[in-house]
Amino acid sequence: MPARVKDRIRLHLTRPGWVYVAVVLLLGFAAGRNGAVLMFGMFGCLIGAVAYSAISAWRMLRKVEVHRELPERDWQYRTIHVGYYLHNRGRGSVLGLEVAEIAPAGVETAAGYGVSIPAGGGFRAGGRLVARRRGRIELPGIELRTRFPFGLVCGVRRVPAAATIVIWPARGSLRRPLLARGAAQTSSAAPSRASGGQDEFFGLREYRRDDNPRWIHWKRSASSGTLVVRELARARPEVLWIVLDAHPGAPGETMLRFAATLADHAFARGYRVGLAMAGRGGVKLLAPGPGRGRRAEVLDALAQYEAGAGGGLGQTLELLRRRRLSEAQVVVISGEASSARGALPRVTGLTLIDADAMGRAFQDDPAAAGEGPCP
Amino acid sequence: MPVEAYTPAQVVTQARGRLERPLLGMVSLGIAAFCLATGSLVHFVCAALAVGVNLAVMRRQKEVYLHRSIVTAAVIVATIQLIAETVLSNAGEATLLSLQRYLVVIQLCKLFQQKGNRDYVHLMTTSVLLVVSVTLECRQAWLLPLLVAYLALGAYSAMAFTIKRGLDAVLARRLVTEPAPPPPQRVAWNAIHRWPRGLLLKRTAAAALVLGAFGATALVLAPRAGGGGGLGAVPHAISGPGETVSLDSPERLKLSNEVLLRVRPGAGSPVPAYLRGRVFDVYERSRWHAGPRETGPEGFTSQPAPGLPAPRGPRSVEVWMAAGLAPRAYAPATTIALGVARGQALGKSGGEWGLPPESIQANAPHVHYCAWFLPEPVGAYDLGRLVRPLRREEIAARLGRMSSPWAYLRQNASDREKQAMAPALTPAQVRAIGTDEPLGPLRAFQGTPGRLSKPQADAVAAVLADPQYSVAATPLVAQLARQWCQDLLRTPAQPGEAWGDPLAVAQRLRERLTERCRYSTDLTDADPARDGVEDFLFAMKRGHCEYFASALTVMCRSLSIRARLATGFAVPLEEARGGDILVRGRHAHAWTEVYTNDGRWVVVDATPGAGDAAEASWWSQWADRWQGWRFDWQEGLWGLDPAAQARLREWIYDRWSDVRAAASEALSAVGDGLVELTARGQVTRAVLWLGVAAAVLAAAVAALIVARALWRRTATARRVHRRLGRPLRDLRFMTRLLALLRRRRLVRRPGETPRDLLRRASAALGWPAPALTGLVDLYYRLRWGPPGDPPGLPAQLAAAERLVDQLARGPRSQ
Incomplete structure (x- = not known):
C-alpha cells in the first residue's frame, strides 16, 4: 500500500540554482569588500531572481487543479498514455508546468508538460508511464513541478489523486500456431442458434435494404415473387481451457506472460477462454466465456496471480469436469513436464506446454525478457 | 478542429528565434555597457557585426556557425592572453579590464558556434558576469537605464530558455520500452499550442519589478563606509563661478x-x-x-x-x-x-x-x-x-x-x-x-x-x-x-x-x-x-x-x-x-x-x-531633467553613508510608529464610541466616521466589482474578437446552448469537444441529432474555419438562435 500523499508545496534549489546562489554570494561579498555600490545593487537584483523564482513557483502551483485520465488496464512493458487536464484557478498564468505520476516501485513515468495555462483556463497535457511489474498498481497521486521562470528553484506539489490500474503480464508473440485453426473455420459442433455468421445454412428471410445482393436466393425469390436472402448460422466459438501449473520452482513470470499472450490470441480469434490455475488462495477457476469482459477477467486473474501452495495440477484438473475438457482445447502450461504428465487426463485436444515447449512456441516480450524477476 | 493548431505547435518546439532574439539583445546590451564604460570602439563594432549577422541569418530560419575546433582554438587563445595579462599586470583595474575583454571574446565566439542548451547557458552566464564586472568600476548615471533594460531582456531570455529546456527535456524523455523518443509533433501537441508571448511579457514586467525592488534595497543598504579604494573617479572640471x-x-x-x-x-x-x-x-x-x-x-x-x-x-x-x-x-x-x-x-x-x-x-x-x-x-x-x-x-x-x-x-x-x-x-x-x-x-x-x-x-x-x-x-x-x-x-x-x-x-x-x-x-x-x-x-x-x-x-x-x-x-x-x-x-x-x-x-x-531667455525646447527640458537625475544618482549612489542609512532607518521606524500610534488611537476611539453607542445610545464622532468610512469603502468595493465585471466582459469580447476575427455575439448561440445544457445538468467534461457533448446531449435528452450537428458545424466553421464570413451567415445565425429557442422551450418535444 503506497504511502498517503499530502497536498503540499515544496520548494528547493535546483543544481544550477545552488551554483547560481554560490556565485552570487561571492559577488555580493566582493561588492561589499570593494564598496562597489552599484555591484551591490546588481547583487540584490540577482538574489531577487531567486526570491522571485520561489514566489512565482509557489503561486503557480497553488492554484492548479489536475484531473487524470487513465486506462483501467494495460499491458506490462507497454507505454501507457495518461491524459492530464490542468485547470488554472488562479488570477495569474501558469507557465512551464510538468505533471507526472507519483510512481510506485516498478513503474517508470515520463512527465507531461504544459507550456502555458492562462488564468482561468485549462490545458490537456499528455504523460506516459510504463509498468515493469504486473498486477494491481495503486497510483497515490500526481506530482506537479515547475522550474519557471529561471530554472533556479524547483517547486513541487504532490496532489493526492488515488487511482488503480491493472497491469496484465507482458504480451509476447506465439511462434507456433497453437490455435492454428480459427473458430470460424472449425465448427465441429452443432450450428448455433444465432444467424449472421458464415457457418451452416440457417434459413431464409426477406431482402432488406443494404443486404448484400449476393445473398439473394434467386430460385426462392422467383417462386415467391419477393426477394429473399439466405442466412447462415454463426459458428459456435471454440473453447480453450488454459490450465496453469505455476509451482514455485517454475519460471512463473514467463509462464504467466505466455498464458496471457495465448489468452489474448484466443480471444482475438473468437475463442471462449477458460482459466484454471492454483495460486496462494487456492485454485482459481474461470469458466470459458467470450467477449471483452471475460478477456479482462482472465487477464486480470493472470495479472494478479500470486504463486503459493494452493494446490497442484492434479487438484486443479479435478475441479474441471471431464466433459468440459473433452469439448474444448486444453493447454496445460507447466513448469515440470514429468510431474504434469502423470496428472493429465486422457482427453483429445490437450496440449502440454512445459518450459522447453514454451521456448519453442513463445517469443517473450524483449523488454520483459531482459528483466529479472518481477519486482 | 486541431489541425490548424498542429503545425504551430510543431514549429514552436523547433523555433530558435523565440529564444535567440532576446538573448542576442541581452548580449548586445552587456557588450554595449562594457564598450561605453571603457570606450572600446573595436569591441563595439565586432559585437555589432556579430549580432547583426546572427540576426540576419535567423530571419532566414538558419544558423551561422564555424567549425567547433576553430571556436575552441579562439577560446584557448583568448584564455592564454588573459592569463598572460593577469600575470604580467599588477594593477587590479588592468586585470579587470583583461577579464572583461575575455568575457566579450568568449561571447563573440559563442555567437558563431552551433548552439545547444549548454551554449545558451554559457552565453547568458558570461553576459551577466560582464555586466556585473562593469558595475564594479563604472558608476555613470547612464548605466542605470541600461541595467534596467538588460535585466528585463535577461529575465525574458531566461524564461524563454526555461520553457525551451522543459520542452527539450520532454522531447528527449524515453521510457524503457521505447526504442526512441516519441515524435516531436506528438509531444508538442500535448505540451504547447501557441507561444505564450503575452504571458511571458507580463511575467517579465513582474520579474523586473521584483528584481528592481531587490536591487534598490541592496543599493540603499550597500556598505559605503569601506571607502572607494581608488575606484572613485575624480569628476571632470565643471563650470561655475570662476575664481576671478x-x-x-x-x-x-x-x-x-x-x-x-x-x-x-x-x-x-x-x-x-x-x-x-x-x-x-x-x-x-x-x-x-x-x-x-x-x-x-x-x-x-x-x-x-x-x-x-x-x-x-x-x-x-x-x-x-x-x-x-x-x-x-x-x-x-x-x-x-x-x-x-x-x-x-x-x-x-x-x-x-x-x-x-x-x-x-x-x-x-x-x-x-x-x-x-x-x-x-x-x-x-x-x-x-x-x-x-x-x-x-x-x-x-x-x-x-x-x-x-x-x-x-x-x-x-x-x-x-x-x-x-x-x-x-x-x-x-x-x-x-x-x-x-x-x-x-x-x-x-x-x-x-x-x-x-x-x-x-x-x-x-x-x-x-x-x-x-x-x-x-x-x-x-x-x-x-x-x-x-x-x-x-x-x-x-x-x-x-x-x-x-x-x-x-x-x-x-x-x-x-x-x-x-x-x-x-x-x-x-x-x-x-x-x-x-x-x-x-x-x-x-x-x-x-x-x-x-x-x-x-x-x-x-x-x-x-x-x-x-x-x-x-x-x-x-x-x-x-x-x-x-x-x-x-x-x-x-x-x-x-x-x-x-x-x-x-x-x-x-x-x-x-x-532669465528671460527663449522658451526652453523639449530637448533642453529633457536634458535638464537628465542632469538633475544624474546628480541625484550620484548622490544616491554615494550619499547613503552609514549615518544617512541610520537616518533612513530612523525615519522609517518613526513613520511606522506614527502609523501604529494613529491606528491604535483610532481603534481605541472607535471602541470607546461603540461602548458609548451600546451603553448610552450616543453616536460619537469616531463611530460616525467609522460608519462613513465603511459606507465609502463598501461603495468603492461595489464600484470596483462592477467595473471589473464590465472590464472583463469587454476584455473577453475584445480578446475573442482579436483571436477569432469576428465578434463574440456571433457565437452567442453556442454560449446559450451550453448554458441550457448546464441547466439540464449536462456539463462539459474535461477534454470533451463540443461535438462530443452535443452527441451526448442528443442521446440523453432526445434532442434531434441532425440539428445539433448543424449547430456544431456552424460553430466549428466560425471558430476554426477560414477567415471571413461564410455566405449567408446572418441567416444561419438567426436559424441557430431560433433552434436554441425551440430547444429551450421544449427540448423533449423536438
Whole structure:
C-alpha cells in the first residue's frame, strides 16, 4: 500500500540554482569588500531572481487543479498514455508546468508538460508511464513541478489523486500456431442458434435494404415473387481451457506472460477462454466465456496471480469436469513436464506446454525478457 | 478542429528565434555597457557585426556557425592572453579590464558556434558576469537605464530558455520500452499550442519589478563606509563661478546644464535668492580681486534681497555640492559655521573652505554641508548671544568635527580679522578668541543688533580708507555715475563719506544701466585694451552679469558708496523640487552688494532679463531633467553613508510608529464610541466616521466589482474578437446552448469537444441529432474555419438562435 500523499508545496534549489546562489554570494561579498555600490545593487537584483523564482513557483502551483485520465488496464512493458487536464484557478498564468505520476516501485513515468495555462483556463497535457511489474498498481497521486521562470528553484506539489490500474503480464508473440485453426473455420459442433455468421445454412428471410445482393436466393425469390436472402448460422466459438501449473520452482513470470499472450490470441480469434490455475488462495477457476469482459477477467486473474501452495495440477484438473475438457482445447502450461504428465487426463485436444515447449512456441516480450524477476 | 493548431505547435518546439532574439539583445546590451564604460570602439563594432549577422541569418530560419575546433582554438587563445595579462599586470583595474575583454571574446565566439542548451547557458552566464564586472568600476548615471533594460531582456531570455529546456527535456524523455523518443509533433501537441508571448511579457514586467525592488534595497543598504579604494573617479572640471572676475577675457563664459548644487533651506529659512560664493573688493584694469580681508566685523551681516523683512536668529541652508566646483561654501550670506557631513572640508578665512584632491578621490564626488549664517545685520558683539543657543541645540549635534562656530572662527580667522574685531572686544577677549579659552568672556557683550557701534563704524571707515580697497574707476565712468544720480547726491562732509543714500543711489544706477545696456553673451567686439567697464558702458553697451555687476559696483564706489562684487549662483526658484532646489552651471551669476546706512549688505542685481531667455525646447527640458537625475544618482549612489542609512532607518521606524500610534488611537476611539453607542445610545464622532468610512469603502468595493465585471466582459469580447476575427455575439448561440445544457445538468467534461457533448446531449435528452450537428458545424466553421464570413451567415445565425429557442422551450418535444 503506497504511502498517503499530502497536498503540499515544496520548494528547493535546483543544481544550477545552488551554483547560481554560490556565485552570487561571492559577488555580493566582493561588492561589499570593494564598496562597489552599484555591484551591490546588481547583487540584490540577482538574489531577487531567486526570491522571485520561489514566489512565482509557489503561486503557480497553488492554484492548479489536475484531473487524470487513465486506462483501467494495460499491458506490462507497454507505454501507457495518461491524459492530464490542468485547470488554472488562479488570477495569474501558469507557465512551464510538468505533471507526472507519483510512481510506485516498478513503474517508470515520463512527465507531461504544459507550456502555458492562462488564468482561468485549462490545458490537456499528455504523460506516459510504463509498468515493469504486473498486477494491481495503486497510483497515490500526481506530482506537479515547475522550474519557471529561471530554472533556479524547483517547486513541487504532490496532489493526492488515488487511482488503480491493472497491469496484465507482458504480451509476447506465439511462434507456433497453437490455435492454428480459427473458430470460424472449425465448427465441429452443432450450428448455433444465432444467424449472421458464415457457418451452416440457417434459413431464409426477406431482402432488406443494404443486404448484400449476393445473398439473394434467386430460385426462392422467383417462386415467391419477393426477394429473399439466405442466412447462415454463426459458428459456435471454440473453447480453450488454459490450465496453469505455476509451482514455485517454475519460471512463473514467463509462464504467466505466455498464458496471457495465448489468452489474448484466443480471444482475438473468437475463442471462449477458460482459466484454471492454483495460486496462494487456492485454485482459481474461470469458466470459458467470450467477449471483452471475460478477456479482462482472465487477464486480470493472470495479472494478479500470486504463486503459493494452493494446490497442484492434479487438484486443479479435478475441479474441471471431464466433459468440459473433452469439448474444448486444453493447454496445460507447466513448469515440470514429468510431474504434469502423470496428472493429465486422457482427453483429445490437450496440449502440454512445459518450459522447453514454451521456448519453442513463445517469443517473450524483449523488454520483459531482459528483466529479472518481477519486482 | 486541431489541425490548424498542429503545425504551430510543431514549429514552436523547433523555433530558435523565440529564444535567440532576446538573448542576442541581452548580449548586445552587456557588450554595449562594457564598450561605453571603457570606450572600446573595436569591441563595439565586432559585437555589432556579430549580432547583426546572427540576426540576419535567423530571419532566414538558419544558423551561422564555424567549425567547433576553430571556436575552441579562439577560446584557448583568448584564455592564454588573459592569463598572460593577469600575470604580467599588477594593477587590479588592468586585470579587470583583461577579464572583461575575455568575457566579450568568449561571447563573440559563442555567437558563431552551433548552439545547444549548454551554449545558451554559457552565453547568458558570461553576459551577466560582464555586466556585473562593469558595475564594479563604472558608476555613470547612464548605466542605470541600461541595467534596467538588460535585466528585463535577461529575465525574458531566461524564461524563454526555461520553457525551451522543459520542452527539450520532454522531447528527449524515453521510457524503457521505447526504442526512441516519441515524435516531436506528438509531444508538442500535448505540451504547447501557441507561444505564450503575452504571458511571458507580463511575467517579465513582474520579474523586473521584483528584481528592481531587490536591487534598490541592496543599493540603499550597500556598505559605503569601506571607502572607494581608488575606484572613485575624480569628476571632470565643471563650470561655475570662476575664481576671478575678468572683463578682458569674455570667451571664458560657459553656460552648462550640469547640476552643481542641490540646496535645501533649513527649517524656518526662506528660499534664498542668491548663493554667494565669493566677494571681490578690488577692481583694477578690468579685473576683480578679493581684498586682503573679505569680511570685516560687519561681514557677518548680509541680506538676501532688498525689501524683505530681516528675520532674526541664525539661519541654515543644506547644500549638496559637486566636488569639482570651486571649493567654497555657497550660502546666502557669510557663513559663520560649517557642518560637513562627508568629505574633508578645510575651512579658510572669509567663509571659504577647501577640499583636498585626495579626499575627493577617496570619497564621494559630492560634498554635503550645512552652512549657518546670520541674516541680521549684527555686529561682532552679538555673536555670543546668538551663537550660544545655536551651539547648544543644533551645531553640536550636526557639525561633527566642529565643536562650535567659535572653534571654527578660532581656527580659521586670520589675524587681520581678529584685529578687525578689536574695536568691539577688549584685549582679554581677543586673547580669549585667539587661545583655547571658551567663549565665556563674550557672553558679556549684549548689544542691540542692527546698529553699528561707534568703534565698529570707525573700523569700517578705516578699512575703506585702506588704499587696497580703492576702485579704479575711469573718469568717464565716474562722470556718468554722477550724471545719473545728480539729484540724489550731496557733498560729503568728509572724505570717504557717501555722497547720498547708498540704496537709493544704487537703485538709480541699476535702472539707468538696464535702460542703457542689454544682456548678451556675445562679446566678440569687446576691446581688451580698454577698461572693461568703460568699454561696456560706452562702446559695447551689452554684456552679461559680470559686466552689469562690475559697472554698478564701480560706479557706486566712484560715488564713495560701499559696494562690492559678489559671485555665486542666482537660485532658480523654478527649479524647486519638493523643497530642494537644483542649481546648474548656467545659474552662475554676479551681482552687487551695497552697504546701507543701517549696516546691511543689500543685494542689488543690475543684470536685466538674465532669465528671460527663449522658451526652453523639449530637448533642453529633457536634458535638464537628465542632469538633475544624474546628480541625484550620484548622490544616491554615494550619499547613503552609514549615518544617512541610520537616518533612513530612523525615519522609517518613526513613520511606522506614527502609523501604529494613529491606528491604535483610532481603534481605541472607535471602541470607546461603540461602548458609548451600546451603553448610552450616543453616536460619537469616531463611530460616525467609522460608519462613513465603511459606507465609502463598501461603495468603492461595489464600484470596483462592477467595473471589473464590465472590464472583463469587454476584455473577453475584445480578446475573442482579436483571436477569432469576428465578434463574440456571433457565437452567442453556442454560449446559450451550453448554458441550457448546464441547466439540464449536462456539463462539459474535461477534454470533451463540443461535438462530443452535443452527441451526448442528443442521446440523453432526445434532442434531434441532425440539428445539433448543424449547430456544431456552424460553430466549428466560425471558430476554426477560414477567415471571413461564410455566405449567408446572418441567416444561419438567426436559424441557430431560433433552434436554441425551440430547444429551450421544449427540448423533449423536438
